[in-house]
Amino acid sequence: MSENSSSRRSGFDRRAFVAGVAGSALVPLTARAVAQDAKAPAAQDPALPVDVTLRVNGKDKRLQLDARTTVLDALREHLKLTGSKKGCDHGQCGACTVLIDDRRVVSCLTLALAAEGQEITTIEGLATNDRLHPMQQAFIDNDAFQCGYCTPGQIMSALACVKEGHAGSDADIREYMSGNICRCAAYPNIVAAVKQAAPEIMKG
Ligand code: FES
Ligand code: FES
Known part of the structure; x- marks a missing residue:
């Protein structure tokens, strides 16, 4: 049309x-x-x-x-x-x-x-059939949320952060995830989740 x-x-x-x-x-x-x-x-x-x-x-x-x-x-x-x-x-x-x-x-x-x-x-x-996306799984594995309200945005942003090549260090992850606010302050766990998922996502 x-x-x-x-x-x-x-x-x-x-x-x-x-x-x-x-x-x-x-x-x-x-x-x-x-x-x-x-x-x-x-x-x-x-x-x-x-x-x-x-x-x-x-x-x-x-x-x-x-x-x-x-x-x-x-x-x-x-x-x-x-x-x-x-x-x-x-x-x-x-x-x-x-x-x-x-x-x-x-x-x-x-x-x-x-x-x-x-x-x-x-x-x-993100999930395929019954399988969670590696970033979703990493958030669960690392307790990277408390109330969960920010979590969908954190996960989408984290995925892009990895693909942009900005997940090489904790400092980079913190910097390039800084636009996503977490009122529950789950930041250390979010960084850990991004680090866990990054290699699998980069493998494709
Ligand atoms: S709801 Fe869009 S940035 Fe807060
Ligand atoms: S987990 Fe509650 S705002 Fe992030």
Whole structure:
């Protein structure tokens, strides 16, 4: 389905929306008045639903979303994948970390529309059949959690940390995992878990 046809069907024009947002942010008031006199197309209501196809854990998921929906809300509220947690909702805690095309991102600050056409991997996509991913197993083996709320984000971030080549020392792991906050302070055990899983993950 082309972007144009889906936009027409939902009554939402992405270009007009982006132009409308950019216009409100950048154009001074005087220039805006001139633009309105020139009968520029009105910005469209971002609450109108947009057709979006997200590829999550290897499967395409078709959704109709408010254009402002984040990846985190699309996962939790629309796809009922509640493994990714909402902590701060401001990009500060890392609880919502997922992989998008193998890069770790805070899904609370990533628009679902921007993730269309990319591979989203969540904590639910790591285990294969009955076998836990080595990083999941390492977190269990090392008691790397207490309440567990931060754990899905920690595991997704840890996986990327290893693949980025940043798990060579305790100091590196601490540095490159510093965006993931643990209120229970399980940090020493998290470092131990990352060190345990790293060799197996690097073997592929
Ligand atoms: S919920 Fe996304 S960084 Fe805290
Ligand atoms: S285990 Fe409780 S916040 Fe990390």
